Amino acid sequence: MSNPLVDMDKPDVIFCIGTNMTECHPVAATRIKRAIARGAKLIVADPRRIPLADLADLYLPLRVGSDAALLLAMAHVIEREGLVDAAFIDERTVDGELFLEHVRKFPPEWAERISGVRAEDIERAALWYGTAERGAIYYTLGITEHICGVENVQCLCNLALMTGNIGREGTGINPMRGQNNIQGAGDSGALPNNYVGFQAVDDPAHQKKFTKAYGRETDLEKGPTKVTALEMCGDRIKAMVIAGENTVVSDPDRDHCEHALKSLDHLVVIDIFLTETAQLADVVLPATAWGETDGTCTNTERRVQRLRAAVPPPGDAKPDWWIVSQLAQRIGFKGFEFESAKEVFNELCELSATYHGLDWDRIEHSEYQWPVPHAGHPGTPRLHEGEFVNGRGIFKLIEYRDPAETINDDYPVWLTTGRRLASYHTRTQTGRSAGIDYLLPEETLEVNPSDVDAWGLADGEWAEVSSPRGSVRIKVRATDRSPRGTVFASFSFADVPVNVLTGSGYDPITETAELKVCPVRVEPA
Amino acid sequence: MIRRATEEPVTQQPTPPAIHTLTLDGEEVSFTAGETLIDITYRHHKDVPNLCYDPRLEPFGACRLCIVELEGANNPVASCTTLAEPNMVVTTRTARLETHRRVLMEMVASENRDIDVDPLSGYASQQMRELVDQYDARTGRFQGEQSGTSREDDDNPFIKRDYDNCISCYRCVRVCAEQEGDYAISVMNRGFDTQITTEFEGLLVDSACTFCGQCIQTCPTGALADLKALANKDVPGETVTTRTICPYCGVGCTVDVMTRGEQIVGVLPAMDGPANEGALCVKGQFAFDFVHHPDRLATPLVRGDDGELHEASWDEALDRAATGFRKVLDEHGRHSVYGVASGRAPTEACYMLQRFIRAGFGTNQIDNCSRA
Ligand code: SF4
Ligand code: SF4
Ligand code: FES
Numbered sequence: 001m002s003n004p005l006v007d008m009d010k011p012d013v014i015f016c017i018g019t020n021m022t023e024c025h026p027v028a029a030t031r032i033k034r035a036i037a038r039g040a041k042l043i044v045a046d047p048r049r050i051p052l053a054d055l056a057d058l059y060l061p062l063r064v065g066s067d068a069a070l071l072l073a074m075a076h077v078i079e080r081e082g083l084v085d086a087a088f089i090d091e092r093t094v095d096g097e098l099f100l101e102h103v104r105k106f107p108p109e110w111a112e113r114i115s116g117v118r119a120e121d122i123e124r125a126a127l128w129y130g131t132a133e134r135g136a137i138y139y140t141l142g143i144t145e146h147i148c149g150v151e152n153v154q155c156l157c158n159l160a161l162m163t164g165n166i167g168r169e170g171t172g173i174n175p176m177r178g179q180n181n182i183q184g185a186g187d188s189g190a191l192p193n194n195y196v197g198f199q200a201v202d203d204p205a206h207q208k209k210f211t212k213a214y215g216r217e218t219d220l221e222k223g224p225t226k227v228t229a230l231e232m233c234g235d236r237i238k239a240m241v242i243a244g245e246n247t248v249v250s251d252p253d254r255d256h257c258e259h260a261l262k263s264l265d266h267l268v269v270i271d272i273f274l275t276e277t278a279q280l281a282d283v284v285l286p287a288t289a290w291g292e293t294d295g296t297c298t299n300t301e302r303r304v305q306r307l308r309a310a311v312p313p314p315g316d317a318k319p320d321w322w323i324v325s326q327l328a329q330r331i332g333f334k335g336f337e338f339e340s341a342k343e344v345f346n347e348l349c350e351l352s353a354t355y356h357g358l359d360w361d362r363i364e365h366s367e368y369q370w371p372v373p374h375a376g377h378p379g380t381p382r383l384h385e386g387e388f389v390n391g392r393g394i395f396k397l398i399e400y401r402d403p404a405e406t407i408n409d410d411y412p413v414w415l416t417t418g419r420r421l422a423s424y425h426t427r428t429q430t431g432r433s434a435g436i437d438y439l440l441p442e443e444t445l446e447v448n449p450s451d452v453d454a455w456g457l458a459d460g461e462w463a464e465v466s467s468p469r470g471s472v473r474i475k476v477r478a479t480d481r482s483p484r485g486t487v488f489a490s491f492s493f494a495d496v497p498v499n500v501l502t503g504s505g506y507d508p509i510t511e512t513a514e515l516k517v518c519p520v521r522v523e524p525a
Numbered sequence: 526m527i528r529r530a531t532e533e534p535v536t537q538q539p540t541p542p543a544i545h546t547l548t549l550d551g552e553e554v555s556f557t558a559g560e561t562l563i564d565i566t567y568r569h570h571k572d573v574p575n576l577c578y579d580p581r582l583e584p585f586g587a588c589r590l591c592i593v594e595l596e597g598a599n600n601p602v603a604s605c606t607t608l609a610e611p612n613m614v615v616t617t618r619t620a621r622l623e624t625h626r627r628v629l630m631e632m633v634a635s636e637n638r639d640i641d642v643d644p645l646s647g648y649a650s651q652q653m654r655e656l657v658d659q660y661d662a663r664t665g666r667f668q669g670e671q672s673g674t675s676r677e678d679d680d681n682p683f684i685k686r687d688y689d690n691c692i693s694c695y696r697c698v699r700v701c702a703e704q705e706g707d708y709a710i711s712v713m714n715r716g717f718d719t720q721i722t723t724e725f726e727g728l729l730v731d732s733a734c735t736f737c738g739q740c741i742q743t744c745p746t747g748a749l750a751d752l753k754a755l756a757n758k759d760v761p762g763e764t765v766t767t768r769t770i771c772p773y774c775g776v777g778c779t780v781d782v783m784t785r786g787e788q789i790v791g792v793l794p795a796m797d798g799p800a801n802e803g804a805l806c807v808k809g810q811f812a813f814d815f816v817h818h819p820d821r822l823a824t825p826l827v828r829g830d831d832g833e834l835h836e837a838s839w840d841e842a843l844d845r846a847a848t849g850f851r852k853v854l855d856e857h858g859r860h861s862v863y864g865v866a867s868g869r870a871p872t873e874a875c876y877m878l879q880r881f882i883r884a885g886f887g888t889n890q891i892d893n894c895s896r897a
Contacts, residue, residue, distance in 0.1 A: 005799075025775065026735065026807075027776045027800070177774075182893070184872035185867065185868040185893035185894075188879060189879040190876070191879075195883070201889050214883060218884075223891060226865055236861060241878065243870060243874060243875075243878055244870045245866075266850065281826075282849060283826070283827050283845050284826040285825050286826075289772075289816050289821070292816065295873045297871055300776060303800065306768075307769050307871055310765075310769065310782040311787050316824050324880075327843055328880075328881050333884065336881075336884075341871070344876060345873055348872065366779065367799070421735060421808075430812045431815075434682065435683055438680075
């Protein structure tokens, strides 16, 4: 997030797109509710009539995968109506003129034909956001899990740049991170293109720095992403270590993924449960869980916080950092003699640009949001104040692209996927917590009541959902939350492996899977 | 309407509110305009007794326990609804106030079936009992009748609803509306027949309730209580809390985990958690017991010649894991190994895994699960 969570009470116009926030980030959503109570206007764009849409002053029901069209047309209206912040564009951005020229091509009527959102509603959303004193954008995977995920994000950045809604209280472009430490995982350098603290691996200066620190030279070229690596399994990739991730259930195209892992010579899984993925391993190493592990995590607003052990782990389970450092030593790698999580974190801070001013003791009270470039720095709750990290904000000229697969005669229904309030991810944890079943006993396919009738289905009965990659049996739930022609399911339940259906395409830059769009056929089963 | 950056510097701060002073129990203290008297007494650790006050909520003024004397006023005023004014002279403890508070506590005590509720009931659950004891108010002078009816029919596994212990402070209703914005619970009737209920008097699961547990944590009597924590009330040992962060989403709410011995018995929200300021959702509040699930892996497993996974010692398992990597490395080179880190594990876990790949194999063949 460019702005801190406390800023969520402060905008006068809030634009939420592709985020089911009341279910996926409930405590953040309470702040938005308070902003509304104070008089802020809420615009919600989402294919489904999610609970957040019920609170909206303006709801934009767009077709799945048509975000860029909607956003381009909003930019068009803001330009046409003269609502651009000319001074901001002048002083802090590049390619503003080109961009303003570019968006003239995308009137709301054009976007209506693609997205299904009425042109007048697009106009209204653009006027609200464009005239806001403090306009803030919030988004989640509904924006990124597309073949055009990066372009969608760039469209949002363009809107903020052209209106100067960035770098001030109550504004910003704010992705809500889904997993408790997905931010920390990226920060730590568990990425094929960056060392710790987002230092690019293809910069020789960084290579040199880390050769010195680690006592071994690392390639100058980026590694393949996980998605590509799975493609390479059995070929170039012969061995894998997977920590705490149930790849088989959470990733798209489950059959493909299982096949890939089975074709490895050697698979080591570190986890707290014998997940579907761990069951394929040659060696499974038991890790300590939340509540048993000392460490750190970083939240969606870049706040670095301490995790503390409250109870001992079961049996012989060990912290991840210990397991991996022991494994390294056994292989004969040098420099892995770590004694504590504190020692690991302090090395990380030392080598990171963004955590450089932090250490284990300094984060005791959760006060710091990175970047913290040096000791004594107060941290950075709000990014881009006065200046962008990379100098100037760059406008990107985006064109709309269709999803990798679009509906056709064989697969005439849009399927979109997501999470639900009471269950989390692949349910390895919520599924094993007492009482959660009371709220969410089983997976269902959410279908508009008129479609239930039209397709010969019945509420509470079974349906068969098929895509070119596979099919699953799932119970039907009739609900107005789904628009006509679009159905929804989560990927949380192993017995309804929705991800056998998805995986039609990937964003070419991030290789994020298009989990949000998948044409399917729905029949009574 | 169009904001122009030139007209308004981006770093402009709102003008700070004016600072004034007043006299609190003979001492001059400062305050900012808009503060209530109770806020100021809190800041100076005066502990004015209160039951319907929750610093996160709008002033309400129902219980009258927080009354203080104001110089020049005939009657005491409720400090939670009175805004501080410059040069006020405020006294928090006088014989008259204490008598009044004692009578109030006797009446409150008489209306409730249980004064002593298990501390596992919730964050504020001991507040009424502490005041009853402080004012020695278990006198039975008032023959009270319980003012609510419990909802034993509500079969939800999280929130106990025992309105026999309700004192109608409305904190639950207000926290639900003001903090959560959910309006799941409401007040029915007035006066002695006051009843906390849901719309249509139904079960919570059929209401707008999201089971965030906020009503439990603000209830000062244990009328609303944490059923998951109470299920552990027979676990021996003293309750100890440890501060950590919720394991679920990226909001990163701060929690205080309650343990007895080696068992987690419940979770309390941290009122001073920077991301949540006392709030939690159903996952952070109630989905903690996966940690003790019998499915937890407690021993390393190694695949045997029979194709099955078998328990092994760390020594065996690490050797086997290391040998496997060594062999692949020797036969196929360092670009044949790949690591996947987890966005669920601590930062140190991810850091160590990327270090393993980079410092060990000299490649960048590492990623995390954010692409899923
Ligand atoms: S249930 Fe508890 S919080 Fe709600 S009104 Fe009664 S005593 Fe107050
Ligand atoms: S309590 Fe809920 S909102 Fe807060 S971090 Fe946990 S899952 Fe997220
Ligand atoms: S706390 Fe002030 S009236 Fe109850």
